[in-house]
Structure formats: structure tokens, C-alpha cells
Amino acid sequence: MILDCLRNVFRVSKPPSFHPVPCQVPRMLVTIPQLLNPDQVERLYRRLQQADWQAGSATAGPLASQVKDNEQLAQDSALGQELAQEILAALAASPVFMAAALPLKVLPPRFNRYRGGGRYGDHIDRAVFTVPDSPHRIRSDLSATVFLSAPEDYDGGELVIHDSYGEQRVKLPAGDMVLYPGTSLHRVEPVSRGARLASFFWVQSLVREDAQRSLLWQLDGAIGELHGDLDPGHPALAGLTGVYHNLLRRWAQT
Numbered sequence: 001m002i003l004d005c006l007r008n009v010f011r012v013s014k015p016p017s018f019h020p021v022p023c024q025v026p027r028m029l030v031t032i033p034q035l036l037n038p039d040q041v042e043r044l045y046r047r048l049q050q051a052d053w054q055a056g057s058a059t060a061g062p063l064a065s066q067v068k069d070n071e072q073l074a075q076d077s078a079l080g081q082e083l084a085q086e087i088l089a090a091l092a093a094s095p096v097f098m099a100a101a102l103p104l105k106v107l108p109p110r111f112n113r114y115r116g117g118g119r120y121g122d123h124i125d126r127a128v129f130t131v132p133d134s135p136h137r138i139r140s141d142l143s144a145t146v147f148l149s150a151p152e153d154y155d156g157g158e159l160v161i162h163d164s165y166g167e168q169r170v171k172l173p174a175g176d177m178v179l180y181p182g183t184s185l186h187r188v189e190p191v192s193r194g195a196r197l198a199s200f201f202w203v204q205s206l207v208r209e210d211a212q213r214s215l216l217w218q219l220d221g222a223i224g225e226l227h228g229d230l231d232p233g234h235p236a237l238a239g240l241t242g243v244y245h246n247l248l249r250r251w252a253q254t
């Protein structure tokens with residue numbers, strides 16, 4: 001069930017939607033447009049409509065359960081496990097995800113639904129997750145949410161992430177994904193109309209420290225930009241790509 005991403009990591013590629021991140025920002029919040037295409041979203045959404053939803057508080061710790069009011073698919077749900085494979089395949093095919101997360105292990109994606117005022121108050125996710133029915137454990141360096149409902153189909157439901165620059169309010173088109181540091185305090189605002197369906201999961205990165213991973217992401221993006229402007233044989237490209245790999249070699253833990 002764990003996505004083995006190593007085979008895809010060892011190249012610097014130009015993310016299709018790269019926009020430079022200011023160098024002074026040590027923490028990163030990355031959105032990935034269209035991780036799932038409209039057909040995939042429609043199929044997942046339709047199947048999730050018939051799913052057997054359970055109270056989300058069942059999987060929360062004693063503190064989190066006091067602020068968690070949503071529904072989830074059970075971790076042993078056959079439907080959930082099948083749909084998780086679709087998300088994992090989309091992640092493996094996303095160069096932006098690979099470059100931003102530098103994933104070592106990905107927890108099998110889960111699914112949740114907020115409606116009727118459902119919310120999840122401020123909390124920090126647990127640090128280590130156990131993969132069901134396996135000896136694997138995953139450190140949650142990064143948290144991820146894939147939005148499956150169209151924003152116009154529900155009111156509220158923003159993912160609010162606190163970072164050193166204040167609050168970021170995230171509500172993305174269906175099929176889009178956000179990646180943010182697992183250390184972040186965050187919440188999901190009450191959904192006062194309609195339903196908000198999403199997939200969520202955690203990533204253990206090859207590069208544990210957020211600031212180091214962020215620098216690699218910026219460098220990767222800058223090299224990608226240069227690829228568009230310089231002759232492919234330009235020695236600076238080879239030099240910078242070498243710096244990228246040598247930094248990754250210093251910082252990666254496998």
C-alpha cells in the first residue's frame with residue numbers, strides 16, 4: 001500500500017506550474033492544480049456518495065475528538081482502499097508533488113466528509129501514523145488534502161493553516177491538492193451548506209526539515225525556469241543541477 005517514490009525522485013524536473021517562492025520563506029504551502037482530472041473527480045465523487053461514512057471522532061485522539069465533527073471512511077473500507085490507489089497513482093504521476101514533497105513514504109489516502117455544520121477545530125496532526133495491517137510507520141512531515149467537492153457546492157469548509165505569516169485560508173477547485181507542513185496548527189471551518197468531500201493523507205519526506213525541503217523546492221523550480229531560457233548544454237545548468245543533488249545527498253534520509 002505504501003507508495004515507493006524513490007524511483008521518481010532522482011531527477012530535477014520542471015514543475016508544470018512552478019512559480020518562484022520568495023527565498024526568505026522557510027515554510028512552504030504548495031498547491032497542486034488538477035492532481036485529479038475532472039473525470040477522475042467525478043468518478044471518485046460518485047462512488048463516495050454511496051460510501052458507508054462513520055463518525056470521524058473514532059480516529060481522533062482524546063483531545064482532537066473534542067474539536068472533530070466530521071465523517072470518514074473506515075480504514076478497512078474496501079471502497080476507501082480502492083480509491084486510495086487512484087490517489088496514489090495520481091501522486092506518482094505528478095512531478096510537482098515529487099519535487100515539492102520529496103516523498104519517502106505516503107500513508108494510504110483516507111477520505112472525509114463535512115456537512116451540516118461539521119468542522120474540525122484547531123489541532124496539530126499526530127507525528128507518527130501506523131499503516132493498517134502492516135509493520136510500517138510513517139512520520140507526518142507533510143499533510144495533504146485533495147479537494148473533491150466543487151467550492152460552489154458548499155459554504156465554509158476552508159482549510160485554515162496557521163504559519164509564521166498568519167493564517168492561510170485554502171479552498172480549492174475539485175481535483176486540486178494542498179501540501180503543508182505537518183507541524184502546522186490548522187482547522188477546517190464549519191460547512192454550513194452542502195457537503196465537502198476530500199481525501200487526506202500524510203507524507204514522510206526524504207528531507208525531514210521543512211526549511212531544507214523548501215530550499216530544494218525553490219532551487220528545483222529556479223533550475224526549471226532556466227531550462228526554458230538557456231541552451232540545454234549551458235554549463236550553469238549542469239552545475240546547479242549538481243548542487244541540487246549534492247544538497248539532497250547531504251539532507252536525504254532513506
Ligand code: NI
Binds near residue numbers: 123124125186
Ligand atoms: Ni489535521
